[in-house]
Amino acid sequence: MAFKIFPKSSKSGSAAKLELVDDNARGTRPGDTETSLNWAPHASRIEVEEEGGLSPSLENASLMFAHGNETAAKAALVHALDTTERSQPMVWMCLFDLYARSNDRTAFEELALRFVVQFERSAPAWDEMAGASSANANSANTRAKPKSLLRGELTDPQAPVIAALIEASKRKDGAPPRFDLDIVDLDGANDVCGMLLAGSLASLRRKGAVISIRGLDATTRRLAAGLQAGQAARKGQWYLVLELLQWSAQPQMFEDRAVDFAVTFEISPPSMEPLTPLQRSALTVRAADVATTDEALVNDRIVWIGELKGPADNCLKTLSLEAITTNPVLIDMRGVLRVDFVCGGAIANGITRLMAQAIDVRVVSATPIIQTLLQMTGTPAGLFAKA
Secondary structure (H helix, E strand, O other): OEEEEEOOOOOOOOOOEEEEEOHHHHOOOOOOOOEOOOOOOHHHHOOEOOOOOOOHHHHHHHHHHHOOOHHHHHHHHHHHOOOHHHHOHHHHHHHHHHHHHOOOHHHHHHHHHHHHHHHOOOOOOHHHHHHHOOOHHHOHHHHOOOEEEOOEEEOOOOOHHHHHHHHHHHOOOOOOOEEEEEOOOEEEEOHHHHHHHHHHHHHHHHOOOEEEEEOHHHHHHHHHHOOOOOOOOOHHHHHHHHHHHHHOOOHHHHHHHHHHHHHHHOOOOOOOOOOOHHHHHOOOOHHHHOOOOHHHHHOOOEEEEEEEOOOOOHHHHHHOOOOOOOOOEEEEEEEEEEEOHHHHHHHHHHHHHHHHOOOOEEEEOOOHHHHHHHHHOOOOHHHEEOO
């Protein structure tokens, strides 16, 4: 028999835990530790239970990373490998994460050799971690296909999905992004929201972004039905309808509505522009427009992308009780580049409020260094899971 003792963290203030474990029953040697890292595919082979809080080096590294100093964060973790903290797999995983973000494959593979010696098991693969690391040459946002929903009447120009589309449309580096956009339940948009949404979609379209729009045809017809030629109202929705017709590749219907637009507002309408072959391939299957299925709602999730900063970041609006439409709530962080300390604390507070209302929360695809920062600011470790 062996005792596993989780010491009390001097910073977290959590209570120490004493657990009795039968070594023979679990087939491990005394002194072995187990942790669930809940991230990369190969990381799942490392099973360590760390309920006593984060080590000093992990806290220091996550703080430095949160402040944008990746070099200092790596230095802190490299130093940790020369101390007793080298027995903690999460220290290694965060260092793998940072090497992948900086595209330093040589250092990554050298670390992998040391990892195999230390733990006598396979190390994470470069292709998996470099591909999954959301800050690796700003490429993860182009690989991820977050599913975003627009529903009801759009009246808030700072709605998370609109903000995410605008942010993506402003990027000038990297390959064109890919999105799944669900507009099955979209009923309309006021002038500001309609023009912002139409403008961001138009910008993404011209940059070659590939957006699979669910409910495209049916929703376009429904939105267009509320617009009457000669009645100069809902201008933003007019622009949105014309942009959706661009994405649906229906030139005749576009031209008809463009003429109505010109007559109504006495200004020139947008011009029809061709889609790229990839964009055409992503056109929604017409049969999917017929009805909303329960299966479509199973994949409903909150998607955060980019850098999350400050106490009033747009991501925090998605954690309000008014914005929550499902239970459990799934937060997808695969496209998050960085979270600063202040925003990390605000995220933890928002999650705590939801949990106090019996709402289950799961955070998926947060890379190790971001997961560490969120844990340090108060997000429970048990909420993190693989995608």
